[in-house]
Amino acid sequence: MSHLHEEKPGNRRLCMGNEAIVRGALEAGVAVAAGYPGTPASEIIETLSALAGPMNLYVEWSVNEKVALEVASSASFAGLRSLAVMKQPGLNVASDYLLHLSGSGTRGGMVLVSADDPGALSSVNEGETRPYAKLMEVPLLEPGDFQEAKEMTVWAFELSETIRNVVLLRTVTRLSHASGTVVMGELPETEKQARFKHDGFIIDPMEGVVMSPPVEWKHSQQQEKLKQAQALFETSPFNTYEGPDAPELLIITSSVCTLYCKEAVALLDVGERVGILKLGTTWPLPEKWVKKHLATSDTVLVVEEVLPFLEGEIKILAAESVAEIGAKTFYGKKEGSLPTTGEMNPDRVVAALSTILGVEYIGQEAAYAQRANEISFAGAPNREATFCPGCPHRASFWSINTALSMDNRNGFVCGDIGCYSMAVLPAGFSTLKTLHAMGSGTGVASGFGKLSPFGMDQSVVAVCGDSTFFHSVLPPLVNAIHHQSDLTLIVLDNSGTAMTGFQSHPGLAANAMGEIAAVIDIPTVCQALGARVKVADPFEVMKTRELLLGLLDEKGVKVLVLKQACALSPEKKHSKAWEMTIDESICLGDTCGCNRFCTRIFACPGLVWDKEKGKAHIDEVVCTGCGVCAEICPVGAIGKGRAEKKGKKRASGGEVSHLES
Amino acid sequence: MQVRGGKALVSEVQEKGLCVDCGGCVGLCPYFRSHRGRVAMLFDCGLDEGRCHAHCPKVEVDLDAVSRQIPGVPYTEAPAGYFRRMVKTRAGEKMVGRAPYQNGGTVSSLLALAFDSGLIDAAALTDREGLIPRPRVVTDVAGVLACASSKYMASPTVSAVHEAIAAGFQRIAFVGTPCQATSVGQMRCQIPGHSENGPIALTIGLFCTWALDARALTSMASAEMDLQAITGMDVPPPPASVFSFKTQNGSVDIPLERVREAIPEGCRICPDMTAEFTDLSVGALEGDTTWNSLICRTAAGEALFDAALKKGYLEAAPMDPAQAAGLLKASAVKKARAMARAREEGLLNNAEGASALRVEPAVVDRILGGTGQ
């Protein structure tokens, strides 16, 4: 299959929602794109970075979302079209700049793509993008299918240039990650010329100073432009109606919920009674158009994901226009037909519709559903969420957990978002005790570390990943050092933004486009800030624990960098550092002195308990040969030998040397 | 003897504040660890019975069973336990001045002879780093001399016995306080597949009224002195009423009543002052602490003492009857106080639930009635 940028106009291609957005940006002639990895948005920058050469783009993984928005905006100030991409929690990070940016306005077309994750399929919250449009007074577009994702992206750039402000495009997991057919459009032959004009009259929007003051004047300009967008929305082809002229029930919806509504109406066969008003331009509302449709029915159901944002706006509009359109009965989240948490789906819409319309719907007989539920799990092994075999995080948290137990001061770890968030679970020995935003572990620990005057005598530890370190750990680390807080920060450096797919970050020697980049060394940075710094290999668990125990005893801010690449990293995958073996004559099994320490407590999936023999054994297919379990076995029954291509020479040394025969 | 698992040990001893960090549960498995003078269970071992619980001197100690194991007689109200001989001793010409002994150097001298004569191939002793006690397995006289002098901190010394056994030593000596000796005594009731005494060839007990929590003592002392400069410590006899640190810059005294705050709760229910479950017991001689009081309890212990005299390792003299009486009196007071406290706290002969001590009720009555004095 040809690459996305090689598709000819009119070609049909199966595209992920994120790819459709990328094609839209290319068709719009985007020049610069910047973002920070985060599911479900990551593929947009990833795909663009691969096309940077042939399409003459500059693409970067920025250090965080605020910087991504800043970087993208500079291109707009220089007259280029630009794209900023992030998942919703990143929009919170970027929001400070977004308020300033929407106040200053933009020049070249600029689109901010923010991806929501309703139901938190790969997030620790289900944050909302939509209220930001209202808060920041910028237009909001929400594609309802894959084709629209592309078309809307193209149009968003045009809109941005019309109103000279940033346009927010909201996608959700089910659009970003699902695939559908998209018909390709023209790729422009644009000349990308960057020049920042700043010598004009100070408040000239295209040649003056880019800023939000004079605030009242600029603010009113911004609102005027928003009205202009609203006027364009009134006739936008992204807003559609399907159904009878005077429906008994009017569904108002947007985004992928449109598909769920269509499916529900078809399943209940109520197409003659129900109309679906689908909004693609959700903020500001195309009021006249919505009012026109509200007038056609007395009963309204608003279908949207998570919070009742649309519902609230529609109700305000209906209240304002009651004399014109009459009183309405509203169904939705406030009234309770639909939940205010989790993902929307056809079942939920069906349930709401059948109650409102009094239509009975039997999808599956209860007995059948139960039986189906039973057998669908029957053959499946019961698995807990856990770290991969050979994951450095398992080793790191083993050392951290046991060090804190030995330290015996009821110490705890403050964390944030990454694969290591799983350390709240037994996979990480339930070591993590606070879990919030990127970098928050360090900020929270900075505060805990100042509570000793109030009697707190517990050891305080924070963890962060290497990418997170650059993203948002630096300010709280500086804060902690400046205020002489007592804490130990552990940087779990697995050499990449592992959770989202090994995107580059400032600690690595290559950027998103694969070019050479300057490496920023985490230990050197921490040292320069004034922290006491140690570096260790987390696979050397005993040494790591000793180091950590030493640091826990010291006052002030200490940093321990645990450096070991992710087991799935491209350089490690499919290679074993060690060939592991278990000497069954030494293994204590389930007797006093061990009781299956390796399989029951350390619990790497590569270690298997052989019930019949009462001994542990290595699953050679799963084992990645990290060698950590050799150090963990209390009697040295687990041996590690060099995994050399030719022959099996076993290395001797340390705790296991007496095993070698 | 009732034996339960690791989790029970945590709830019945550690969570009740009774742990004296003897190390009886440490070094047997990957679950119990001692760090800076505190023992912690790292993970739940999931077993219902374990050696940790069996060894612990603060839960389900059947004093009679241990006494029958060593020195080999039933447990009675005798204040200093069963013994054959009580004398005063100090290092003989072969040993004098070879290390900064705590008192007369009797302990180190006996160990030196035990190594020289091949009686033992390893010894589980106690060293220190700052004010943190460090159990050590030593294999020669140089190691013995390096560990001379008392560390008044509660120390996981028994873990060094486990370490020596795991390393395969066959004739192991152990020196320790009464709680540690009780732990080793219970271990000898347990070791399956070994001869009567297993690989333990010699046990030397130290007299003890209390030990100090290493972390509490560390934080107390670090405010007053450089911990690295400490060369020794002592509890000078009354009326001094201080705890005395010897440092490179002279001695630093801390009032005894302040230091007492660092005594672990577990010491308060300890009925043993003279380490009754050993071959020999050694303490400071009342009135002249350059000498030791020595108690020979077993035939093996007495034979080692005799050889030490003959070969110039030790010098001995009869003990003044008043000093002997004073020692017995002090032992009886500790025993009675501990039994009373244990009973008060519901830790003695509990019918239901865990008990720290199990003792024949008639013996308890005699101890509390003072008939043993």
Ligand SMILES: Cc1cc2nc3c(=O)[nH]c(=O)nc-3n(C[C@H](O)[C@H](O)[C@H](O)COP(=O)(O)OP(=O)(O)OC[C@H]3O[C@@H](n4cnc5c(N)ncnc54)[C@H](O)[C@@H]3O)c2cc1C
């Ligand atoms: C905590 C503690 C409390 C004591 N209380 C008293 C008391 O109240 N009355 C009394 O008469 N004597 C007491 N002693 C004993 C006394 O301090 C001397 O150890 C004893 O007199 C032997 O002297 P020495 O010169 O023969 O010892 P040395 O020849 O100097 O040898 C001392 C030996 O003690 C061992 N040791 C040191 N510290 C510890 C420890 N924390 N745990 C286990 N073993 C250790 C060393 O391994 C060494 O082998 C106590 C000892 C300790 C450790």
Ligand code: SF4
């Ligand atoms: S930790 Fe060692 S002794 Fe215990 S089950 Fe595993 S291999 Fe066997």
Ligand code: SF4
């Ligand atoms: S007293 Fe000794 S055996 Fe008992 S819990 Fe404490 S260290 Fe372990």
